[in-house]
Amino acid sequence: MKFIVSSSTLLKKLQILGGVINTSNTIPVLDHFLFDLDSSTLKITSSDLETTMISSIEVDSSSKGSVAIPSKLLIDTLKTFPEQPLNIYCRRQ
Structure with a gap:
């Protein structure tokens, strides 16, 4: 999975979606954003099981x-970048 996205556009979307994530989740995957890439569209999902x-x-x-990416780690990292295109690459392990 490989794509290029604007750092500020991605951060704005993630900050909105992060409002759903509860910091005291009993299911660890709920602390993650789900990135689903299909050609040129990246769909990002967050959930607390009641609200998605x-x-x-x-x-x-x-x-x-x-891929599921830890929400806090991703948002904190994106905040350190200036506005720039980000090349994101994920490979299977």
């Missing part, structure tokens, strides 16, 4: 895939 939010971003990509 889904948002989409147009990205530069031609691949497909999905």
Whole structure:
């Protein structure tokens, strides 16, 4: 899975979606954003099992895939970047 996205656009979306995530989750995967890439559309999902939010971003990509990324780590990292295109690459292990 590989795509290019604006750092500020991604951060804005994640900050909104992060409002759903509860810091005291008993299920660890609920502390993550689900990224689902299908060609040039990145769908991001967050949930606390009662409320689910889904948002989409147009990205530069031609691949497909999905990955769960820790929400706090990702948001904190994105806050340190200036506005720039981010190349994100995830590979299977």
